[in-house]
Amino acid sequence: MIKTVDLTKKYGDFFAIKGIELDLDQGDVFGFIGPNGAGKTTTMRIIATLLNPTWGEAYVCGNSIYTKPKEIRRLVGYMPDFFGVYDDMKVIEYLEFFAAAYRINGKERARVCNEMLELVDLEFKRNAFANTLSRGQTQRLGLARVMLHNPQVLLLDEPASGLDPRARIQMRNLLKRLRDMGKTIVVSSHILPELADVCNKIGIIDRGVLEVNASVAEVMKQVKQKTTLLVSVSGDNDAAGKVLEEADIVESIESRVDHLLVTLKKEAEDYSDLPTMLVQAEHKITMFREEEINLESAFMALTKGMGQQAATKPPTTEPSKEEG
Numbered sequence: 001m002i003k004t005v006d007l008t009k010k011y012g013d014f015f016a017i018k019g020i021e022l023d024l025d026q027g028d029v030f031g032f033i034g035p036n037g038a039g040k041t042t043t044m045r046i047i048a049t050l051l052n053p054t055w056g057e058a059y060v061c062g063n064s065i066y067t068k069p070k071e072i073r074r075l076v077g078y079m080p081d082f083f084g085v086y087d088d089m090k091v092i093e094y095l096e097f098f099a100a101a102y103r104i105n106g107k108e109r110a111r112v113c114n115e116m117l118e119l120v121d122l123e124f125k126r127n128a129f130a131n132t133l134s135r136g137q138t139q140r141l142g143l144a145r146v147m148l149h150n151p152q153v154l155l156l157d158e159p160a161s162g163l164d165p166r167a168r169i170q171m172r173n174l175l176k177r178l179r180d181m182g183k184t185i186v187v188s189s190h191i192l193p194e195l196a197d198v199c200n201k202i203g204i205i206d207r208g209v210l211e212v213n214a215s216v217a218e219v220m221k222q223v224k225q226k227t228t229l230l231v232s233v234s235g236d237n238d239a240a241g242k243v244l245e246e247a248d249i250v251e252s253i254e255s256r257v258d259h260l261l262v263t264l265k266k267e268a269e270d271y272s273d274l275p276t277m278l279v280q281a282e283h284k285i286t287m288f289r290e291e292e293i294n295l296e297s298a299f300m301a302l303t304k305g306m307g308q309q310a311a312t313k314p315p316t317t318e319p320s321k322e323e324g
């Protein structure tokens, strides 16, 4: 669906992105994570055919950015991180304006605009002036706009930035809805936890280089150092702890208010003997599960040291030509 090969953009001697290789299938939701200036926008704009790379290739549904940009624009909905809305336009007029630009006419235009307002939960604002919307509502209106021509691919540049927690949740739910519609989505963010439950693949970019590119499950495995189990029994947890201490795979046991925190040795893979040991010692197990990985700390582990080394200063002028 989306493929990039050695995608590189230079400004003078400065590499905004360097050798980016993506391979996304239909229905993939790719969380594109990285600090400010890492190269997320540059990559997305190239895929959207709004910016030429210095070298490398990008394809959307097999169409090359060099030879089939028009086809790509039909297939892609690109939402930039910042976009303006016109001062004197109502929400519905704003959508109708862009629907007309996509040559959606007559009854079809009214139908599509209403459908999009419904999709992003903005029907109640249909007659409000677009410039009076909150940041979250504006972002949702932006999404409605890029969905008007029913693109298969969505490139969303930081759709949740600047939103309060409630609006972030609304945005995340909306992304899930788009995912369930089968869209292929690239969505960028500074932070992994925000995207982890929406995405199936994750890329972490730092100073133009894609440092991590894997499924969410693989990324989690990579950051997971040791397995920790949460265990409790109906009687004396500490007595149960004594039983588990005997197992070779157990590294340490800590007692919490109502459960034990059992950390396994790094090499431990199978811990199915542990509940058996408890049962044989006549303990009744009330809880036995793996502690979920904390996404915040996973992200910190993955991005340790990123963005700290001073990058070569990019020139302030735009030396290469842009189209669109």
Ligand SMILES: Nc1ncnc2c1ncn2[C@@H]1O[C@H](COP(=O)(O)OP(=O)(O)OP(=O)(O)O)[C@@H](O)[C@H]1O
Binding pocket: 011, 015, 016, 017, 034, 035, 036, 037, 038, 039, 040, 041, 042, 043, 081, 314, 315, 316, 317, 318, 319
């Ligand atoms: N026209 C330009 N001229 C010179 N340098 C540029 C130009 N556009 C982008 N850059 C540089 O390329 C690098 C990547 O920028 P990009 O906007 O892709 O990062 P980003 O990951 O999207 O960052 P943010 O999260 O802040 O939006 C940055 O160092 C930026 O300053």
